[in-house]
Amino acid sequence: MAKAPIPILAERARQIMVSGDPGAAMDCNKDSLAGAVSQRACVFCGSRVVLYPIADALHLVHGPIGCAVYTWDIRGALSSGPELHRLSFSTDLAERDVIFGGEKKLYRSLIELIDRHQPKAAFVYATCIVGLIGDDLAAICRQVAKERGIPVLPVQSEGFKGNKRAGYQAACKAMFQLVGTGDPAGISPHSINILGDFNLAGETWLIRDYFARMGVEVVANITGDGRVDAIRRCHGAALNVVQCSGATMELARMMEERYGVPSIRVSYFGIEDMSDALYRVAAFFGEPAMLARTRELVRTETAALLPELEHYRQALAGKKAAIYVGGAFKAFSLVKAFRLLGMQVVLVGSQTGTAEDYAELAAITDPGTIIVDDANPLELSGFLAARGADIFVGGVKERPIAYKLGVAFCDHNHERKECLAGFAGMRNFAREVYASIMSPVWRLVPRQETAEAAVASEEVR
Amino acid sequence: MATMAVKTGAAVSTTNACKLCAPLGAALAFRGIEATVPFLHGSQGCATYMRRYIISHFNEPIDIASSALGEKQAVFGGGPNLMQGLANVIRKYRPRLIGVATTCLTETIGDDVPRLLKDFAREQGDDSELPLLVPVSTPSYVGTHMEGFHAATRAVVAALAEPGPRHGGVNLLPGLVSPADLRHLTEIFREMETKVTILPDFAATLDGPALAHYPLIPAGGTPLAAIRRSGSAAASLELGRTLAGKDTAGGLLQQACGIPCLRLGLPIGIHETDRFLAELTRISGRPVPARIKEERGRLVDAYVDGHKYVFGKRAVVYGEEDLVVGLAAFLAEIGVQPVLCASGGTSGQLAQAVAAATADLTREAPVVREGVDFFEIEELAAALEPDLLVGHSKGYSLARRRRIPLIRVGFPIHDRLGGQRILHLGYRGAQALFDTVANALIAAKQDGSPVGYSYM
Numbered sequence: 001m002a003k004a005p006i007p008i009l010a011e012r013a014r015q016i017m018v019s020g021d022p023g024a025a026m027d028c029n030k031d032s033l034a035g036a037v038s039q040r041a042c043v044f045c046g047s048r049v050v051l052y053p054i055a056d057a058l059h060l061v062h063g064p065i066g067c068a069v070y071t072w073d074i075r076g077a078l079s080s081g082p083e084l085h086r087l088s089f090s091t092d093l094a095e096r097d098v099i100f101g102g103e104k105k106l107y108r109s110l111i112e113l114i115d116r117h118q119p120k121a122a123f124v125y126a127t128c129i130v131g132l133i134g135d136d137l138a139a140i141c142r143q144v145a146k147e148r149g150i151p152v153l154p155v156q157s158e159g160f161k162g163n164k165r166a167g168y169q170a171a172c173k174a175m176f177q178l179v180g181t182g183d184p185a186g187i188s189p190h191s192i193n194i195l196g197d198f199n200l201a202g203e204t205w206l207i208r209d210y211f212a213r214m215g216v217e218v219v220a221n222i223t224g225d226g227r228v229d230a231i232r233r234c235h236g237a238a239l240n241v242v243q244c245s246g247a248t249m250e251l252a253r254m255m256e257e258r259y260g261v262p263s264i265r266v267s268y269f270g271i272e273d274m275s276d277a278l279y280r281v282a283a284f285f286g287e288p289a290m291l292a293r294t295r296e297l298v299r300t301e302t303a304a305l306l307p308e309l310e311h312y313r314q315a316l317a318g319k320k321a322a323i324y325v326g327g328a329f330k331a332f333s334l335v336k337a338f339r340l341l342g343m344q345v346v347l348v349g350s351q352t353g354t355a356e357d358y359a360e361l362a363a364i365t366d367p368g369t370i371i372v373d374d375a376n377p378l379e380l381s382g383f384l385a386a387r388g389a390d391i392f393v394g395g396v397k398e399r400p401i402a403y404k405l406g407v408a409f410c411d412h413n414h415e416r417k418e419c420l421a422g423f424a425g426m427r428n429f430a431r432e433v434y435a436s437i438m439s440p441v442w443r444l445v446p447r448q449e450t451a452e453a454a455v456a457s458e459e460v461r
Numbered sequence: 462m463a464t465m466a467v468k469t470g471a472a473v474s475t476t477n478a479c480k481l482c483a484p485l486g487a488a489l490a491f492r493g494i495e496a497t498v499p500f501l502h503g504s505q506g507c508a509t510y511m512r513r514y515i516i517s518h519f520n521e522p523i524d525i526a527s528s529a530l531g532e533k534q535a536v537f538g539g540g541p542n543l544m545q546g547l548a549n550v551i552r553k554y555r556p557r558l559i560g561v562a563t564t565c566l567t568e569t570i571g572d573d574v575p576r577l578l579k580d581f582a583r584e585q586g587d588d589s590e591l592p593l594l595v596p597v598s599t600p601s602y603v604g605t606h607m608e609g610f611h612a613a614t615r616a617v618v619a620a621l622a623e624p625g626p627r628h629g630g631v632n633l634l635p636g637l638v639s640p641a642d643l644r645h646l647t648e649i650f651r652e653m654e655t656k657v658t659i660l661p662d663f664a665a666t667l668d669g670p671a672l673a674h675y676p677l678i679p680a681g682g683t684p685l686a687a688i689r690r691s692g693s694a695a696a697s698l699e700l701g702r703t704l705a706g707k708d709t710a711g712g713l714l715q716q717a718c719g720i721p722c723l724r725l726g727l728p729i730g731i732h733e734t735d736r737f738l739a740e741l742t743r744i745s746g747r748p749v750p751a752r753i754k755e756e757r758g759r760l761v762d763a764y765v766d767g768h769k770y771v772f773g774k775r776a777v778v779y780g781e782e783d784l785v786v787g788l789a790a791f792l793a794e795i796g797v798q799p800v801l802c803a804s805g806g807t808s809g810q811l812a813q814a815v816a817a818a819t820a821d822l823t824r825e826a827p828v829v830r831e832g833v834d835f836f837e838i839e840e841l842a843a844a845l846e847p848d849l850l851v852g853h854s855k856g857y858s859l860a861r862r863r864r865i866p867l868i869r870v871g872f873p874i875h876d877r878l879g880g881q882r883i884l885h886l887g888y889r890g891a892q893a894l895f896d897t898v899a900n901a902l903i904a905a906k907q908d909g910s911p912v913g914y915s916y917m
Contacts, residue, residue, distance in 0.1 A: 007553045007677075032505045032529045034542040035549030042506025064565050064601040065475065065805075066482030070510035072855070086858075092475040093602050098569060109474035128504055128566040129602065132535065160504040160535045160566060377524050378553060381675030397513050400522040406671055446673040 006382030009036060015374060017358070020367025026358035028373040032163065037376040039324070039397050040351045044127055045071070046167020047157035049414065050247050051123050051174065053198050054226035055079035058119040060089045062106050062137065063127025067159070068092075075414040076200035080225055084119055093129060103135045110144045110152065120228035121151040123174060131158030151228070153177050164326070165246070165352045172250035175222070175231060179255060182229055184219075184236020190285050191217040193234045193261075195252055196243035197268065199224025200414060203421035207268055210278060210422065214294050216285070222248055235259040239284055241266055241277070244329050268421035269333035269429075271302060271340065301423035309340070312430040317342035319437055322389040324349045324372070324380055324398055325412060328357030334393060334412065335364050341430055346387035349375050377401050385447075390437050406445025408436035477835035477855070479779055480805025483599035484562045485511045486609030488525050489637065491560030491595075493661025494617055495682035498526055498556040502543055502574060503564030505529040507601075518873040518880045519640075519667045522675070526550045526559075530566060539572045544581050551592060554677050557685060558593040560613060568600035593685075595620045605806045607781050610637050611709050614661055618710040621685060622692035624718040630656030630690070631744055632697040632720065634711050636727070636783055637872060640668035641884040649738075649887060652753060655745040658687040658694070660710065668881040692718040696744050698737075701783035702726040702814035703806070726818055727783055730791030730891050731760065733818065756888040763892060764795055767899040770917070772796035774902060777842050779803040779852040780871045782831070784885075786814045788851055788870065791891060793822035797898065800827055800845040807832040835859060849901060854880075866901040870894070 008016065014027035032038035044061075048071045052059060055077075061068035072088030079085065091109045093102050106124070114122060122144070126137050137154040145152040153174045157167050192211065197204050204224035211218050220226070220234035240252040240263035252263035264284065266277035275298045282294040321338045323331050328350040335345050348361055349372035361371050370383050381401050384392060392402035395413030402409040410432050412420060418428045442448055484501050488511055491499035501508045508527035515523045526549075528534075528542040543561070550559060563574055578594040585591050597616040599609040614634065635646060643664035650657040665681025691697075697720050699711035704724055711722035723744075728737035734757075738749050774797045778788045782804045789799040802815045812829040819827065828841060839859050842850075850856050851868045854876045860867035874880025884890040903917060 009549055009553060011549075031531050032527075033545075033549065034529045035500075035526050035546030035553075036529075037508070037524045037526050038505055038529065039509065040505055041509040042504050045506050045510070060474070064482055065478050065480060065605075066485065066507070066510070066565075066601045068475070069478045069481055070514050072477060073858075074513075088477050090475045090478060092478065093565075095600070095603050098565070098600075098602050105473060112472060113474050113476075128535070128564075129569060132566065132569045159506045160530050161532050163505070377522060377675065378677070385674065396516060397509070400516050400520060401675065403520070404522055404669075404672055405675055406673075445671045447671075450673045 006386060007378045009033060012036065012379075016370065016372045016379070017362070019362045019365040019369040019371055024362060026353075026355055026371065026373055028353055028355060028358060029165070030374075032374055037378070038374055039376060040163055040374060042159035042164065043161050043167040043170060044125060044157040044159045046164035046247075047125060047155050047171040047174075048167070049075070049164070049198070050168055050171035050223060051155065052085055053077035053079070053223040054123075054228060054231070055085045056082040056120045056227050057084065058089065058113055058117055058122040059085060059125070060091065060110060060113060060122060061125045061127060062091045062102065062135070063093055063125075063129050065090055065092045067125075067127045075198065076417060078199050078202055078225060080205070081227075084117055089113055098129060098133055101133060101135055102130065103140055106135065106137070106140050107144065110140070111148070114144070114148050114150065119150065121153065121178065123153050123155050125155045126158050128159040131161065151178055151181070163352060168247045169250045172248060172254065175251055176254045178228065178231045179251075180232070180235045180259065182232025184233045187219055187233070187236040188217040189238055190215060190287065190290065191219050191237045192239045192241050192281060193219050193237045194221045194224070194243075195240050195248040195263075197221065197224045197421070198414070201417055201419040203268065203419050203425065206419060206422045206424060210297060211281070213297050214278065214282060215290050216281060222251065235261060237261060239264065239281065241281060243268055244327050246327070246329075267329055267333040269330060269425065270337035271305065271423065271426050272336050273333045274422050274426070275302070305423050305427055308427060309430050312434045313342045315434055315438060319343045319390040320346045320388055322347035322384055322387065322392045324375060324392070324394045326351045326395065328353035328361065330412065331361060332364060335361070337426065337429060341433065345369055346389055347372070347383045349373060381405060391433060406442060406447035408439070408442065410436055472836060475834045477858075478805055479803065479834055479838065479855070481514070481606035482601035483604055483606060483609030483612070484564050484601055485514065486606030486611075486637070487560065487562035487597050487599045487613035488523070489515065489606070489663065490610045490613035490661045491562070491617075492523060492666050493663035493682050494558055494560065494688070495684045496557035496678055497682060498524065498550050498554050498559050498678060500526040500528070500546065500550060500559050500561045501564055502528045502539060502561055502572065503530060503566045507564050514873065517875045520878070520881070521667050521669065522679075523667065524554075535566060535570060538570060539567050540577050543572070543574070543577055544584075547581055547594070551590075555590075556592045556678060558595060558617075560617070561594060561596045562599045562609065562613060563597070564599070565601040568598065574598070593620060607637065607783075607806055611704070611707065615708065615710040615713055617688060618660070618691060618713055621688040622714060622718060623689050625690070625693035627695055628656070628690060628693050629695050630658060631741075632691045632694045632711070632714065633657050633659045634697060634699040634709070635659060636701050637781060638727070638886060639872070639883050640664040640881045642886040642890065645884060645887050645889060649741075649753065652750045653741050653745055653747050655741060655747065658691050659683060660688060660691065692720070694720050696720060697722045698740065699724050700727050702786045702818060703782040703808040703810040705810060707808070726790060726814075727787035728886050729787030729894070730794050731757065731888065732794055733787060733790050734887055734891065753888065756892070760888045760892050760895070763895055767895065768796055770899050770902050770906075773798065774848040775800045775846060777801045777803070777838065777845065777847040777850050777852075779838055779850075779856060782806040782808050782811050782814070784871050785811065786818050787885070789815050789827065790818035790822075791894060792851065792898075793819040795895060795898070798823055798825065798827070800847055801830070801838070801841050802827050803830045803833045803838050803841070805833060848905075849898070851898075866905050868894070868898055868901055
């Protein structure tokens with residue numbers, strides 16, 4: 001296959017490394033480079049991701065219409081009850097509000113929406129413009145909270161104040177104001193909070209079921225299928241089980257500091273990490289009966305799963321995968337999951353990884369794997385072609401890049417509709433990877449024709 | 462599903478907006494210009510969110526650059542980031558034009574983008590590789606994405622069009638229509654043997670073929686040379702019945718180059734398409750070709766075949782104002798009563814435009830509302846008892862709650878494949894819409910029948 005040069009801007013050269021290269025180190029956690037067409041969003045986006053699944057809260061975006069409309073119900077975040085989170089509320093600031101200030105409109109909007117929907121709490125998101133015009137979000141929130149008797153929480157998520165990671169922190173700060181305001185009486189000593197799962201395709205329900213089978217009480221899911229009252233009393237749990245690359249780490253840290261709730265960091269993706277997560281929770285409680293139940297759970301689930309995976313392994317062995325996801329923690333699990341399927345990871349990257357994350361990726365990937373921080377379409381498409389990836393795992397923004405080039409794609413982000421966590425999720429993942437790669441449509445794409453032409457011309461020679 | 466509460470009258474807050482923001486419209490318009498990179502001067506999130514939104518409709522990559530402003534730039538000005546961003550886009554993409562749209566952030570901190578672009582060009586010296594830099598002011602707190610779309614189109618014309626001896630071709634300014642519509646318009650002009658410059662034209666750039674290599678910039682778009690010549694065309698045809706008195710590309714060409722600007726409705730349905738073709742005939746002096754007349758004839762035949770299934774049904778129509786007007790005209794002529802015509806836009810002309818396009822065709826005047834969101838649309842719809850919804854896919858939750866069919870048209874279509882392939886315009890577009898509407902109503906009747914039936 002002909003290789004076009006991969007256009008990398010000099011300023012970005014240190015944000016790309018190759019696994020196994022001596023002295024390779026990653027320059028990361030910096031602002032996106034202007035003009036680089038980063039795949040990243042903003043602080044506001046980070047806050048929305050984390051808080052949006054709290055289904056009985058009102059989520060009001062204070063700003064011009066775009067910020068609210070582009071985040072209207074874009075994530076699965078399923079709820080077993082109220083669905084207030086699926087509506088897109090905005091103050092829809094107009095020019096006059098920008099000139100004279102938006103506080104009055106915010107106040108009136110909040111009162112109107114709270115009276116209309118009777119939510120358990122309200123989150124008010126600051127956008128870029130609010131940071132500039134200086135509306136006193138906190139003061140309005142305090143006033144409305146007093147008048148309406150529910151928590152009204154400002155989220156300081158002005159888009160320009162850093163990247164998505166800063167948005168996670170803003171979200172955690174807002175939630176932390178709820179923690180400790182409910183009554184923790186009656187909570188089992190064997191209890192946890194699930195942090196960092198967003199129930200995109202029912203994952204939280206699956207994980208809760210595993211914990212129930214172990215005999216562990218889940219006090220609050222933060223935030224998948226989330227409820228305000230559960231978060232208010234979640235300080236009564238014995239342990240915080242935190243998934244993902246730190247979307248809710250800050251909340252766990254604050255809860256440890258104020259309430260002495262310890263935390264562990266886990267992943268629910270892939271057999272290895274899922275089992276490890278359950279065993280670590282069992283080990284924390286140190287209860288022999290619970291440990292036995294956990295062993296039984298893992299044994300039952302894997303015994304059912306492994307023979308089915310073998311079928312997929314045979315078809316997929318040797319295929320090449322590329323990964324570009326938001327948080328690096330998910331990338332770790334994906335590397336292992338692909339290995340389980342007999343596949344080779346040729347590219348792995350994230351939007352918001354830390355130096356330690358990238359060191360870990362370098363440690364667990366095969367030599368020669370490209371590792372990239374805060375990439376863009378030209379780099380991603382260049383690496384996909386150069387490394388001959390058979391499948392690309394990413395989010396919606398990555399999908400058309402893969403498809404345009406005739407590469408299979410698997411959505412492992414906020415908009416997926418397939419449950420990919422847990423043992424059931426590994427089965428779904430294998431099935432989706434298989435269905436994506438084995439489709440006969442790839443025989444028709446120009447990339448294949450080019451490859452075949454190259455092989456043919458080799459043969460002629 | 463989420464529930465909507467009782468009627469509250471005119472709301473202060475917005476719930477489920479029926480509009481998008483101005484920079485998104487600008488990015489879409491710029492994508493329809495040859496060798497152009499859309500560039501948003503603002504924080505990174507705007508570009509990324511809009512890309513994501515556009516991708517989900519077109520299923521096509523769209524690279525939108527950003528000056529990726531941070532807190533420091535928000536305080537001290539975004540000029541340096543804009544310069545750096547432009548330099549990086551030029552180095553990587555080698556565009557011939559960069560369309561720089563502002564956002565709420567940069568409008569409010571007061572960055573003087575036209576001046577910054579001049580500074581940038583001066584600093585680059587006499588670099589012949591330097592692309593054209595076209596600024597457009599699109600604060601997201603003014604208007605909707607349609608204002609952004611038209612402003613960007615106008616900005617490109619302002620930067621490029623040159624007056625000159627008349628060449629007899631036509632400028633067609635179609636507004637926000639689908640790639641399928643753009644291809645059909647091109648075909649109509651070819652059959653009418655009339656030279657046309659469609660501006661913008663994202664038929665290829667947002668609905669392209671599978672490729673072996675990722676293109677730096679997708680092929681297609683209105684050629685820059687053609688935009689230059691737009692200043693010496695025989696006439697401009699600007700589609701949109703709510704554009705009167707607005708500062709648009711067509712108006713600018715008239716004012717600056719003396720090109721007569723004819724404003725027509727979007728050619729949706731037979732009446733509006735007849736008007737469109739009549740104007741074309743008048744301008745070009747060429748008759749409507751037999752093949753197009755045959756298409757019209759078959760369409761009339763189809764209307765007759767299906768009239769019973771649609772007559773008297775009540776439709777709620779929502780979306781971009783000009784599209785709403787066109788759809789209302791189409792529905793009225795097939796006997797469907799548009800009971801509510803609603804838009805998030807606020808041109809001040811929607812009611813008048815709907816009335817003009819549906820006059821003599823409907824027995825009761827539709828309720829027309831500008832500046833509404835889906836909360837208000839649902840409140841109004843509750844009393845109007847519609848049989849169907851016609852609009853983009855953001856009306857889905859409303860359709861689901863009320864258990865009525867949703868005919869997906871316009872932008873965005875996020876919950877079905879093929880939004881970019883929906884044909885709305887011309888007799889052929891009307892044929893597609895008619896079949897879809899009639900079949901949706903037949904299916905609803907069939908599904909609701911206690912026994913089901915296998916003949917209509």
